[in-house]
Amino acid sequence: MQKFIPPNGLHIRPSRPTDKVFLEKLHHASRQDLQLIDGERDFIESILAMQYRAQTQGYGDKYPNAMYFIIEKHWEPIGKATVDFGHNEVRLVDIAFMPQARGHGFGRAIIQSFQQAAAQSGVPMTLTVLQQNQxxxxxxAALGFTVECYQEPYYLMSWYPPVNKVASSS
Incomplete structure (x- = not known):
């Protein structure tokens, strides 16, 4: 794998308690499906807040050692990533971007940075993706992930780092 060079102005930093407002805003922007609920605005907002708390609690329960990152472009938050650096894998638990930051290659760049970390550790990188999220x-797939299995409604995908060939002396 080639050395990762992030796009100009893009970086990742650990999440801080002061990021809570941004993370709630990002969750709200990422859950267009919930905003289609037929109901009063206050009811929809309460559902969004409940889903945010459930997601946060669920990640904490399932991945207690996960690290939470804020993705920034020119020091402005544009997304988040949750990654569990386990003994046997690097698991991309979640990645999300604000609508205006989507489609610019930032997700590709961030995933490649985590692939580089996995390669340096000599472990695969895994993630799940909704079947409908083509x-x-x-x-x-373009980043080298392959489908390992399907558990409705998600695919488990894995990427394995290249094997370094060791020259043998005869």
Whole structure:
């Protein structure tokens, strides 16, 4: 794998408690499906807040050692990534971007940075993706991920780092 060089102005930093407002805004922007609920605005907002709390709690329960990152472009938050650096894999638990930051190659760049970390550790990188999310499936396939199994409604995909060939002396 070639050395990763992020796009100009793009970087990742650990999430801080002060990022809560941004993370709630990002969750709200990422859940267009919930905004289609037929109901009063207050009811929809309460559902969005409940889903955000459930997601946060669920990640904490399932991946207690996960690291939470904020993705920034020129020091402005544009997305988030949740990654569990386990003993046997690097698991991309979640990645999301604000609508205006989508489609610019930032997700590709961030995933490649985590692939580089996995390669340096000599472990595969895994993730799950909704079956209906064809754009993400295409991106992951282009980055070398392959489908390992299907558990409705998600595909488990894996990427394995290249094997370094050791020259043998005869």
């Amino acid at each position: 754009a993400a499936m295409q991106l992951y």
